[in-house]
Amino acid sequence: MSVFGTNFVFQEGMMRKAFFIIFLLLSQTPVMYSQDTLATVTAEKGDGIYSLLRKQGVNPYEYYHEFIDINLENLRDSIHLLEGKTYAIPKVQLDTVSLVDSVQKKSTEIKEVESKTYDIFGEDHKTVLTKSERLKGAVYYLVSGHGGPDPGAMAVYAGKSISEDEYAYDITLRLAKELLAHSATVYIIIRDEDDGIREERILEIDRDEVAYPDKSIPLNQLARLQQRVDIVNDLYKKNKGTYQRLIVTHVDSRSKGQNIDVFFYHHEKSKNGKRLAESIHTTFDAKYKQYQPNRTYSGTFEDRTSLFLVKKTHPAMTFIEIGNIRNKKDQRRILDPDNRQALAKWISEGVILDYEER
Structure with missing residues (x-):
């Protein structure tokens, strides 16, 4: 029996670790935005969250929960789109590599948020x-x-x-x-x-x-x-x-x-x-x-x-x-x-x- 990451026991091969960089810039205050600053789209018949995000060029697996968070009031059962309703589309982050390269020069605080990969999913x-x-x-x-x-x-x-x-x-x-x-x-x-x-x-x-x-x-x-x-x-x-x-x-x-x-x-x-x-x-x-x-x-x-x-x-x-x-x-x-x-x-x-x- 082997350990699947540090907190998942699983019969798997070697686990890979990835880290996402979250940063604070010394010269800037945290940026907040409302739905008004986000792109919006109107749901059509047959649309689901996954299909809607895909059509907007957004990876649904990365932004599914964020989509729900910013559109909760217009979702049925917290997960279903309503035909004819307008929904905000999450802002897609910049490429991680280029982001880190540009930020490391300015950032005074770097927090590592751990992620793990599990092939079973x-x-x-x-x-x-x-x-x-x-x-x-x-x-x-x-x-x-x-x-x-x-x-x-x-x-x-x-x-x-x-x-x-x-x-x-x-x-x-x-x-x-x-x-x-x-x-x-x-x-x-x-x-x-x-x-x-x-x-x-x-x-x-x-x-x-x-x-x-x-x-x-x-x-x-x-x-x-x-x-x-x-x-x-x-x-x-x-x-x-x-x-x-x-x-x-x-x-x-x-x-x-x-x-x-x-x-x-x-x-x-x-x-x-x-x-x-x-x-x-x-x-x-x-x-x-x-x-x-x-x-x-x-x-x-x-x-x-x-x-x-x-x-x-x-x-x-x-x-x-x-x-x-x-x-x-x-x-x-x-x-x-x-x-x-x-x-x-x-x-x-x-x-x-x-x-x-x-």
């Missing part, structure tokens, strides 16, 4: 900038449902098959990246070295997922679940004495007409697991009240000890059901990459809430 998403140290010292085990020979729940969208494991995995990767940005230690238990974080609506189904670090996933269902339990429990022993939590992500399968919200389960005897589930649930409830005030959030957190991973794993944990893969409304929740990003971000905010209020 894919070429476009592999760079993780450190946002804070709010989760420093915390260890998280992330398990996405099914994988390998088992695609999980299946459905058809636009004439193509879609599967639970691909969407649960994409959300899990996004969650891992959010937790890393706040200095957590993260283990991704079910892994696919080829997929990375994907921006497509229809995620192609494959069978090449493995279990940490590189174990083949058994065909037998009970053996698959036991393998995950053993991996998590072994890592839990190795990290004894640290704050540790397990987050399992699934997509449910119910009748097509049943639209469900995001649910959170925990072990009936785990106070810490209940608090983790409640913290994430509280975050989701607050987000719905803020961004969908006319819609009641009906998701719950409750004990579900009958679930194998809930019953058998040692870390305090929450088991998350994202939605019903067969329901058209729930499909939009997982098919839209912006939605998957929002789910990951909201979960991460609940995780931070849990850690800081422990």
Whole structure:
């Protein structure tokens, strides 16, 4: 087992480190600007944040969060564009090399902001900038449902098959990246070295997922679940004495007409697991009240000890059901990459809430 950077345990090759330079000029005061000084564009039908930024020649992977920050009042659910609304476009930074060359002559204070690269997230998403140290010292085990020979729940969208494991995995990767940005230690238990974080609506189904670090996933269902339990429990022993939590992500399968919200389960005897589930649930409830005030959030957190991973794993944990893969409304929740990003971000905010209020 090798360490993925300084705060991510992962079976990887040698990590590369990059540093972004933030500077203050002695002769100048900090520059502030309002939306009025930024270029603007009107959203058209079908536009998403990623596509809108691309059309403006802005890298959406670098400026996604900044776009949300400066346009939050005109976004539905904090992530969706509204047709006909005007949005400010973030200012693109100058080339780093030329910027550093010109600034080093004038700058009296240089602050290095560390970033790390993780190939598991894919070429476009592999760079993780450190946002804070709010989760420093915390260890998280992330398990996405099914994988390998088992695609999980299946459905058809636009004439193509879609599967639970691909969407649960994409959300899990996004969650891992959010937790890393706040200095957590993260283990991704079910892994696919080829997929990375994907921006497509229809995620192609494959069978090449493995279990940490590189174990083949058994065909037998009970053996698959036991393998995950053993991996998590072994890592839990190795990290004894640290704050540790397990987050399992699934997509449910119910009748097509049943639209469900995001649910959170925990072990009936785990106070810490209940608090983790409640913290994430509280975050989701607050987000719905803020961004969908006319819609009641009906998701719950409750004990579900009958679930194998809930019953058998040692870390305090929450088991998350994202939605019903067969329901058209729930499909939009997982098919839209912006939605998957929002789910990951909201979960991460609940995780931070849990850690800081422990």
